[in-house]
Amino acid sequence: MLAYTVYSEAGGVGKTTLAANLAKAEARAGRDVLVIDLDTQEASLSHLLDVADDRGNDQADSLLRHMIDRPRGPFEDLIKTSEGIDIVPAHNILEYASKHLRRREEEAADFGESFNPNKQLLRVLREAGVQDMYDTLIIDPPATADIKLHNAIHATRHLVIPFEPSGKGYESVQGLDQLVSGLENNLGIEVGVLAVVPNRYKGMNDQDRFLEELQRDGWDIPITLRERSSLLEGCWAEQCTAFTYVDEHRERERDHELETLEKFDQLAEYIRAPTEVEA
Template sequence: MLAYSTYSEAGGVGKTTTAANLAVAHARAGLKPLVVPLDPQDGDLSRLFGVDDERTEPVDNLVRHMIRRPKGEFTDLIRTVEGVDVVPEHNMLSDLSTFLQREKEQAEAMGEAYGMHAQLLRVLREAGIPDEYDVLICDPPATEGPHLYNAIHATRSLVIPVEPSAKGRAAVEGLEALVAGFEDQLEIDVGVLAAVPVGFKDTRDQRTVLDEIEYAIPEVFGERASLMEGCWMQQCSAFRYVREFRDRQRDYERETLAQFDRLARYLEREVGLEAPNPPEPGDVDHEVATI
């Protein structure tokens, strides 16, 4: 199983759009992806895919499963869009830290061990997710805390969007320390599958920043603000947006889609996962296989 969390310390670098479009790219190739977004903010992956309609309702949700108070089966939480299974975010995520701390205190009062940061992994294993799915993608918030730590504990690998600029240079320089800090905090090995520069304009300073990244850089994405804004407006992936909402297909946008396809294939190869039906990169008319 390919499992990774998309993470960046900086906001606005395309972390969520990267996760969403990679999920669709995996699905386009005939794989079965599950996306577990964990961001308590409204502008999240559930919003992007249009499955956040119950986030304020008193319904069963991921948090209830993480604190062992589910109202139903985990699989009943899942919504499918563009060939991707998604566990929608819920407003209870805002209080996840409080809920988990309360559970920890109760467990310890009973003389039981309780791993606050291992609860998402427990839920996924108990639901048989590693056997059911080919790909697991977690999209946590940028801030450190139980949302992020549970995501990393469940996936053990990162895909890191980075801004190749003077502003983003500090984040680039701190990547190794960041990963080492996660390993110390969680007491697990954390790997970096790829760094993904976003908003590259091929300036000398940006090239210098890229040279300082010590992780693999399979693709470098240019400035695509209009395309990504369109995705948020229409609540869909870039693949669907170009196919259904553009009056004409632009070559540079098709190349962006091809980059997501190629990046997905790279990540799959890193863990020895072979997609059964990979499309020609950027082929917007390629049908998502029904699994």
């Protein structure tokens, strides 16, 4: 099963939009796709794909409940479907994930049991047989490097990194290199980067210079995504992927938007081409 986390330390770089459209591209390729939303922001993947109805429902089951061994139903009941993509939506209780997972760790220690708070998402997915049901797993964590990110990385072991090609964006990618090394050391696992994805590219000389520097540093940049404010803002307004927005909400096809859709397909194919990574 191909598994990866779409992550960037920098906010506002299109992390969630990229995750949703990569999931749609995978579904278009005929693959069974599961996306897990670990971001507690209101403007999250769950909102974008219109599956956030139970976000604030205290009586609803949630992924965190399964991670602390207090589920209210089977894992399969957490899954919603939108545009041919299966999604485990975010719930507001995820904001307290660290507190509840650490508390569960302390309880386990009191009884001489082992409980690694960073591996509980991996455990839940394995017990649910996700690796046998799906071809692709994509996780969208928050931008902060907290316990939710640690669980995402334990479950996938691989990252896809969106960034804005600017001085600030370049520094964030360099900082992410240090973060990956730190995660490997702290979590005791190897973390691979499948692709770095420049977003909001405008063809400026400074941007080209940053991309060249990143490639010289060994980063894998298979595509660049140009500034597409109208398209992507339309996606959020209509709560859908770019593929559905162009198909259902544009009266006429626009070449530059079709080019963007093609790049999402190309990126998805590039990521899955070398090898399928076991979660």
